[in-house]
Amino acid sequence: xxxxxxxxxxxCARLQANVKAAGLSAYVDLWEGDAFETVAQxxxxxxxxxxxxxxDTYLDLFKHIERLLRPGSIVLADNMYTAEDAVRPxxxxxxxxxxxxxxxxDFESGLxxxxxSFLKLAxxxxxxxxxxxxxxxxxxxxxxxxxxxxxxxxxxxxxxxx
Ligand SMILES: C[S@@+](CC[C@H](N)C(=O)[O-])C[C@H]1O[C@@H](n2cnc3c(N)ncnc32)[C@H](O)[C@@H]1O
Numbered sequence: 001x002x003x004x005x006x007x008x009x010x011x012c013a014r015l016q017a018n019v020k021a022a023g024l025s026a027y028v029d030l031w032e033g034d035a036f037e038t039v040a041q042x043x044x045x046x047x048x049x050x051x052x053x054x055x056d057t058y059l060d061l062f063k064h065i066e067r068l069l070r071p072g073s074i075v076l077a078d079n080m081y082t083a084e085d086a087v088r089p090x091x092x093x094x095x096x097x098x099x100x101x102x103x104x105x106d107f108e109s110g111l112x113x114x115x116x117s118f119l120k121l122a123x124x125x126x127x128x129x130x131x132x133x134x135x136x137x138x139x140x141x142x143x144x145x146x147x148x149x150x151x152x153x154x155x156x157x158x159x160x161x162x
Contacts (some may be wrong), residue, residue: 003046005031005038036064047072057081058090073120081110 007013011034019028031038035053046068051058058077062074080087081104094102094114102114136153 002028003031003038003042004028005033005035007032007034028156035061039064039068042068044068047077048074049076050081052077055079055086058087059093062090062093069116071116074118075112075114075116077112077114079109080104080112081108084110087112 004015006015010033012030015030016025019025021031048144049065049069052067053061062075062077065075077087077090080091091102091104091112094100094112096115099117100114102112102116105111105113
């Protein structure tokens with residue numbers, strides 16, 4: 001099931017018409033209104049979330065969405081290039097949080113592709129590479145690969161040589 005939310009009535013009507021024409025009405029649940037209010041009423045977890053509201057609200061909305069994500073959930077966000085300044089707080093938040101693996105896909109408008117890790121990393125996690133030491137407190141740990149998706153026991157962290 002896809003949950004869609006949009007405050008513009010004309011866009012909602014167009015979406016309904018397109019979905020009906022495609023024969024997919026049974027699979028799309030459109031909530032006309034404010035996305036923040038919609039998200040506040042949602043329960044459970046979502047496999048994928050696509051964010052394309054006004055760019056300066058991405059981070060705020062994402063923080064409301066976080067409780068609906070499960071390990072392996074994917075979040076896509078449009079306009080990372082075309083609204084670069086407005087989305088910067090969102091990008092920084094994802095880059096700095098070790099729970100997320102994130103990269104900007106080089107499509108025309110720039111699409112942020114983010115995965116919630118299977119592992120909740122402790123800040124003092126031991127580094128798996130010989131000769132390396134745990135990251136210093138305050139240094140954000142970063143997932144380097146998406147291999148955690150299929151191998152939850154594997155994680156690469158940024159650390160430093162002694
Ligand atoms: C950049 S447009 C993209 C929409 C769509 N992809 C399109 O091409 O028409 C942003 C859309 O987000 C909607 N929007 C912005 N803030 C919203 C909010 N808080 N709740 C619901 N919709 C919102 C606007 O009405 C607008 O249609």
